[in-house]
Every structure is written in structure tokens, then in C-alpha cells.
Amino acid sequence: MDIKEIIREENLVHKRTPLMTNAPLSYCPGCGHGTAHHIIMEVVEELGIQSDTIGIAPVGCSVLAYDFMDVDMSQAAHGRAPAVATGIKRLWPDKYVFTYQGDGDLAAIGTAETIHASNRGENICIFFINNGIYGMTGGQMAPTTLEGMKSSTTPYGRNTDQMGHPLKITELVAQLPGTYYVTRQSVHKAVSARRTKKAVKKAFEVQKEKKGLAFIEIVSNCNSGWKMTPNEANEWMEEHMFPFYPLGDIKVDGKLTKDVTKELM
Amino acid sequence: MKGNEAVAEAAIRAGVDAYFGYPITPQSEVLEYLTQERPEERTGMIVLQAESEIAAINMVYGAAGTGKKVMTSSSSPGISLKMEGISYIAGAELPCVVLNVVRGGPGLGTIQPSQADYFQATKGGGHGDYRLIVLAPASVQEMADFVDLAFELAFKYRNPAMILSDGLIGQMMEKVEMPDQKERLTEFDQDWVITGKSNGRERNIITSLNLDPEEQYRHNIHLQEKYASMSQDVQFETFHCEDADFLLVAYGSSSRICQKSVDIARSQGKKLGLLRPITLFPFPKEVITKLARQVKGILSVEMSAGQMVEDVKLAVNGRIPVHHYGTFGGKIFSPEDVLEAINEKFVGGL
Numbered sequence: 001m002d003i004k005e006i007i008r009e010e011n012l013v014h015k016r017t018p019l020m021t022n023a024p025l026s027y028c029p030g031c032g033h034g035t036a037h038h039i040i041m042e043v044v045e046e047l048g049i050q051s052d053t054i055g056i057a058p059v060g061c062s063v064l065a066y067d068f069m070d071v072d073m074s075q076a077a078h079g080r081a082p083a084v085a086t087g088i089k090r091l092w093p094d095k096y097v098f099t100y101q102g103d104g105d106l107a108a109i110g111t112a113e114t115i116h117a118s119n120r121g122e123n124i125c126i127f128f129i130n131n132g133i134y135g136m137t138g139g140q141m142a143p144t145t146l147e148g149m150k151s152s153t154t155p156y157g158r159n160t161d162q163m164g165h166p167l168k169i170t171e172l173v174a175q176l177p178g179t180y181y182v183t184r185q186s187v188h189k190a191v192s193a194r195r196t197k198k199a200v201k202k203a204f205e206v207q208k209e210k211k212g213l214a215f216i217e218i219v220s221n222c223n224s225g226w227k228m229t230p231n232e233a234n235e236w237m238e239e240h241m242f243p244f245y246p247l248g249d250i251k252v253d254g255k256l257t258k259d260v261t262k263e264l265m
Numbered sequence: 266m267k268g269n270e271a272v273a274e275a276a277i278r279a280g281v282d283a284y285f286g287y288p289i290t291p292q293s294e295v296l297e298y299l300t301q302e303r304p305e306e307r308t309g310m311i312v313l314q315a316e317s318e319i320a321a322i323n324m325v326y327g328a329a330g331t332g333k334k335v336m337t338s339s340s341s342p343g344i345s346l347k348m349e350g351i352s353y354i355a356g357a358e359l360p361c362v363v364l365n366v367v368r369g370g371p372g373l374g375t376i377q378p379s380q381a382d383y384f385q386a387t388k389g390g391g392h393g394d395y396r397l398i399v400l401a402p403a404s405v406q407e408m409a410d411f412v413d414l415a416f417e418l419a420f421k422y423r424n425p426a427m428i429l430s431d432g433l434i435g436q437m438m439e440k441v442e443m444p445d446q447k448e449r450l451t452e453f454d455q456d457w458v459i460t461g462k463s464n465g466r467e468r469n470i471i472t473s474l475n476l477d478p479e480e481q482y483r484h485n486i487h488l489q490e491k492y493a494s495m496s497q498d499v500q501f502e503t504f505h506c507e508d509a510d511f512l513l514v515a516y517g518s519s520s521r522i523c524q525k526s527v528d529i530a531r532s533q534g535k536k537l538g539l540l541r542p543i544t545l546f547p548f549p550k551e552v553i554t555k556l557a558r559q560v561k562g563i564l565s566v567e568m569s570a571g572q573m574v575e576d577v578k579l580a581v582n583g584r585i586p587v588h589h590y591g592t593f594g595g596k597i598f599s600p601e602d603v604l605e606a607i608n609e610k611f612v613g614g615l
Binding site for chain 1: 313
């Protein structure tokens with residue numbers, strides 16, 4: 001069979017969404033950011049809401065997210081994305097507003113904004129990429145760095161006596177009455193990316209219905225920061241990150257799916 | 266009506282779309298008045314008490330990007346917290362209004378009035394080479410009038426504008442004539458606002474980030490040219506300057522006291538005048554340069570250790586003696602104190 005007969009519209013298994021710009025992604029090969037970007041833009045395309053969507057780019061590796069996503073976007077100061085999103089959403093309540101934040105941004109310097117936007121039940125979507133490290137600045141300890149995990153500021157491993165414990169902020173926000181949908185997913189395999197896409201779609205639907213805040217954590221890798229090959233990083237993530245940050249829905253339709261206080265202890 | 270309440274009522278009447286704030290003395294009446302007045306029913310204006318000063322200014326940043334009229338207010342320690350956000354707003358070239366009802370510092374300082382935030386307001390305040398438009402009201406009437414003026418200038422230059430008041434004017438009660446109710450904006454400049462990428466236009470991005478040094482250089486040159494062009498909107502008031510031998514320069518509540526000093530001096534046949542800058546940035550340097558050719562000396566009067574006096578000296582450029590007189594937050598000088606200071610600081614006196 002000639003290859004030209006195979007390359008046809010009806011044989012397509014995946015089509016790149018036109019809502020991703022042609023700018024080359026600045027992320028390291030094997031990083032989950034690119035997949036997460038694509039998923040969010042695919043959902044915006046499928047829901048037909050591009051002209052009503054406003055994104056907030058954070059400080060961190062995805063500081064240039066607005067170069068890749070073809071929607072109106074606002075840059076935010078480090079950690080302040082939920083406050084910026086609040087300002088926009090309150091003035092355009094019928095637009096779709098999302099933030100895209102890393103763990104240092106969302107769970108360290110921006111903890112107050114995360115907790116209070118969640119507690120007010122702002123009708124926004126928060127997409128939270130947790131790779132347990134500060135990637136952009138060169139692999140320092142993040143609030144989500146696991147116990148014993150090495151980083152450039154924990155060269156002998158995170159010592160919880162000295163440096164505190166890894167923070168499960170997703171379990172914290174799930175307990176607040178303002179959050180309506182809280183889930184933890186990953187994007188390292190085709191099947192996990194499909195699950196994440198379903199969750200992202202649900203998050204935008206929650207926003208459409210003005211039910212409250214939708215919070216999606218995506219546990220991801222940082223092979224550069226972790227000093228591993230992409231495959232090693234994914235294996236390490238499954239082996240070490242997932243047991244501490246278990247995947248799955250935490251709060252659906254405003255109801256907790258499990259006793260999260262147990263998870264926090 | 267109190268100065269702080271006048272700002273709040275004027276904000277509703279100016280057609281402001283949103284106010285985001287956080288309580289701090291001596292300006293909490295702004296947020297209190299706005300929540301009591303139910304502006305969401307009067308005009309559709311949004312009022313939200315934020316979890317922190319930092320969150321409040323970042324809500325302003327986000328909302329200002331939509332092209333609507335947004336403001337916040339605070340007092341000195343709170344304004345310091347907002348400075349990161351104000352720098353971002355200036356860098357991203359967004360219009361908004363920030364009211365600072367100044368209290369004494371440094372640190373937690375005092376809740377009494379002060380003018381010690383002049384440097385912070387007029388020299389940037391946060392990181393980077395930027396400037397705010399700074400208006401200094403001297404009465405409750407001007408607290409009300411300057412809300413609209415500040416928005417006019419903020420939108421004209423796409424730049425944050427600060428109303429630099431102090432605890433005296435914020436808490437003082439005076440009669441005030443309120444401006445008429447304005448409609449809220451219905452049309453937005455599609456060249457830069459984030460409203461969703463509607464068909465037919467490119468996506469808009471609000472950012473202050475330029476990783477390319479050449480691009481950042483061009484951006485800074487553009488900003489500097491913009492700040493320089495603001496001199497066309499300089500505003501000041503003169504009081505008995507025509508034949509003055511000595512000149513007082515004072516803004517805000519200090520200018521009210523100095524006006525009385527001039528009255529007393531004139532009743533004694535002494536030729537004292539007062540120049541009152543209304544815009545602190547742009548600073549009325551040309552008129553000061555001109556008056557420096559006429560008067561024997563200038564006394565800059567502020568409730569601070571001497572901040573504006575540096576700008577006065579720059580405008581005078583060594584031609585005549587310039588001195589500072591002032592007290593720190595909480596201790597307010599009298600008109601007689603100012604006259605005494607002239608006699609103390611200048612050889613020969615008035």
C-alpha cells in the first residue's frame with residue numbers, strides 16, 4: 001500500500017488542535033507541560049469557547065504559556081494567579097477563566113491566594129502542575145518535594161525535621177466549601193492523558209454552571225530537575241510520587257469521595 | 266462627609282467597575298462605605314474584600330486587563346505590600362487608581378497622618394524604572410474630584426494613578442459637592458484588553474515580561490518617553506506668588522496649613538507666597554524654576570523628614586537657598602511654626 005493512501009483524514013488518530021500556536025514549546029523533551037497545554041486547548045476547542053476564554057500564566061517553567069495557547073491571557077506575579085483570575089472573573093462572570101500554575105507558585109508563595117480563591121468558591125478552573133520541584137530556577141526544593149528527595153537545595157534529601165513535610169494542598173482545598181470538583185491526574189501515558197482530558201472538560205463544565213471552583217492537580221515529571229532520563233523520570237514518578245499523591249477524584253459534585261483528613265496525616 | 270467616604274461615593278459616581286480592598290487604618294471607611302452603599306445595585310459596581318493587600322492589588326491587575334475602571338485603596342504599610350503588583354501594572358501598562366491615605370512610618374509606625382510616602386509614590390516605589398501619576402488632594406472636595414481625574418489620566422496614559430492623601434484629609438469632615446453619576450464603560454479598546462479572543466482579532470496578552478533584552482530595552486524607552494510626556498498634564502495652584510519675596514512649597518494637608526501662614530504674613534505686610542503642587546508626578550518644576558528667579562528663598566513644608574524638598578532643589582538648581590521644614594507622622598505643625606521656621610532657616614528672615 002502506498003503511504004499516501006494511509007495519510008488520509010479518515011485514518012487520523014490524533015489531530016493537533018489549532019488552538020496551540022506554532023511557537024516551538026520551550027519545555028524539556030519528556031516534560032508533561034506540553035501534553036497538559038495541548039489537553040487544555042483541545043478542550044477549549046471542543047467546547048467552542050476560545051472567544052470566551054481567558055488564561056492566567058504563572059511564574060515558573062510555564063511563564064511563557066501565553067506563547068503557546070491561542071487565547072487571551074494575562075501574566076501574573078509569582079503565586080498571584082488566583083487573585084488575578086478573581087479580578088477578571090468578577091468583571092466578566094460569563095467568560096471562562098483558568099489559571100495554570102506549578103507547585104512552587106500555587107503551594108508555596110501563592111498559598112494564601114489558592115486557599116482564599118478556593119474558599120470564596122470563585123467560578124474559575126485551577127490547573128496545578130505538581131512535579132515536586134522548582135524547574136525554572138534550576139531544581140530547588142518545592143513545597144511538594146517528597147521526604148528524602150534530592151534537589152539543588154536539598155542535596156542530601158529533604159529532611160522533614162528541618163524542612164517541613166511535603167504539602168498535599170489538593171487535599172486541603174478539597175475540604176473547603178467553595179470547591180466543587182477536585183481531582184488528581186497525570187499525563188505520562190496515553191490512558192492517563194485521556195483521563196485528564198475528561199477531567200479538564202468537567203472542570204470547564206463546572207465553571208459554565210457556576211458551581212464553584214474546579215481544581216485539577218496534574219502530577220508530572222521534571223526529568224531535568226530530577227536528573228533522570230524521561231523514561232526513568234516517569235518510572236520514578238509512578239514508584240514514588242503516586243503513592244504519596246494518589247491519582248483519582250477527591251471531590252465530585254461538591255462531595256468528598258474519601259476521608260481526606262486521613263490522607264493528610 | 267469624611268474624605269475617605271467622599272472617595273468611595275465619587276468612585277460609584279465615576280462609573281468605577283470594581284473596587285478590591287483590604288482594611289487598614291486610617292482608610293477603612295472606603296471599603297465600609299462601599300459595602301454599605303450596595304453599589305452593585307446602584308451601578309453594577311463590584312466590591313470585594315480581598316484576603317490581603319497583595320491579593321487586592323493583583324485582583325486590580327487582573328481586572329484592569331479587561332479594560333474596565335478598577336481601583337483599590339490602602340494606607341502606607343498596605344501600599345508597601347501592594348508595590349510588587351503596582352510595578353507589574355506599570356510594566357504591563359494598565360490603567361487603574363490606587364488611593365494611599367498616608368500614615369506615619371517606618372514599619373507599623375503610627376496611624377496618625379503623615380506625608381512620608383512621597384518618595385515611594387513619585388519615584389516608583391516598587392522595582393524597576395517606572396512612575397505613577399500622583400495627585401495630591403488638599404480637601405475633601407478634591408478627594409471626590411480627583412477620583413475621576415485620576416481615571417482620566419490613568420486611561421490617557423495607560424498607567425496606574427495614585428491619589429496621595431493622608432490620614433488628616435481621609436478622616437476630616439467637610440462639605441462636598443458630589444459629581445453627577447457617570448455611566449460605566451461599555452466599550453473597550455480591543456487593541457489590548459483581555460475579553461476573550463473574539464473573532465477577527467489576534468489574541469491579547471497582558472504581560473510585563475520581555476526575555477529578549479532588545480525588546481525590554483525598547484519597552485523601557487517607550488515607558489520613559491511616556492513618563493516624560495506626562496508633563497503636559499502638570500497641575501499646581503499659586504497663592505500670593507505674584508510679588509512674593511519668599512515662597513512656601515507644600516502639597517496636601519500641609520498646603521492648607523501653609524495657606525494660613527501666608528495669610529498671617531500678609532496681614533503683617535510680609536510678602537510670602539505659596540506654591541501648591543497638585544500633581545506630584547509630573548512635578549511642577551518649571552514654575553518653581555521661574556519663581557526661583559523672583560524670590561529670595563524657598564521653604565518646602567512637608568510632614569516628613571524632607572522628601573519633596575529634593576525635587577524643589579532640583580528645580581531651583583542652586584540659584585537660591587532652599588530649606589525643608591516639617592514634622593513626622595502624628596505631630597502636626599501650626600501656621601506660626603512655619604513662619605518661625607522661615608526666620609530660623611533664612612538669614613535675615615521674612
